[in-house]
Amino acid sequence: MKETYLSGNPLDLKLWRLQRSSAIFVIVLVVAHLILQYIVFNADAISFQEVSDRIKSGVILAVDVVLLISVSIHGYLGFRSILLDYINSSRLACFITYTILFAIASTILYGLVALRAFI
């Protein structure tokens, strides 16, 4: 019998894994962020100065940066997944995938630039 099987798509697989793994980071880091924000720093009102003081700590900055990256990846890939549910054209699906990847990169870059203002 001819040994035939479907070939698959490595990019689809990578993005699927990325979305699943980013979910773990999001869950852990959102909890960490809330604990740092409301228990460790006991922040009542968010102000530029308060955020600036907090972000001077390397740990806090690292948590915020990784959270920014994780949320951007997870959110945008989730949005991509919803869009692909309703799209039958493989060309349009490809266009959406690369647009989403560009949006992820842009959002992370914009977030990093915004964070830099506090440092």
Place this chain on the structure above:
Amino acid sequence: MSNVESFEITLEVSRTDNDDLASFKVPVPSKNSRVLDALLYVRHNADPSLGFRYSCRAGMCGSCAVVVNGKESLACQTTIGSLQSNVVRVEPMRALPVLKDVMCDMDPFFKTLTKSHAALVSNDPDRKTLRIMPPKEKVRKLIQDQSGCITCGACFSACEWSATKESYLGPSAMNRILMLALDERDLLGKKRLRGIATDSGIFRCHGLGSCSTVCPVDIPLREGMQKLKSLISKGDFD
């Protein structure tokens, strides 16, 4: 024998020559009478042109799959009593082109099975017959749960994505791939998993479980999909 259970139902059937459902009064001798009996009554006594498909009448061939009161079912296995309603609505399966009345063209569904290439390739070409797995063998138990598909297409019809996503393989084809991935006698085994690790494959399944709900032979399709995702996430393709 007295006929104390006898009652009458209104059978509403979808017709291709009319946008409205055709309504028929059907005498039912017992609550254990099947929806197929009611359809046959209509064909014999009211409208010989009523289009529906059936064959074995024992729930083995899957050819009488229709949507009964909104749920995919085998007409030959669904008792009128189980519906708990005197109005029985019979419609064709979803996601498949209607040939006539409640009879569908099964080609799109069968094509998913063909496209999946989910046919066993023996890893021992010298053997003329496959090794028989004893019932107590661990792999046999794993496969046993997923086996027994009668290719009725009910899962394909109930699946939210089969209708909207033309390239989607659907639950039945992917369940077949899972069985082969678990079967040690298959040469390709887990290599097949790479083929469904796509947006038209297992990633389109959101685990809603409609396929499991309607499967007339109770194959745990949703659990099978989760198992596939688990195997794929481990990257065990060889």
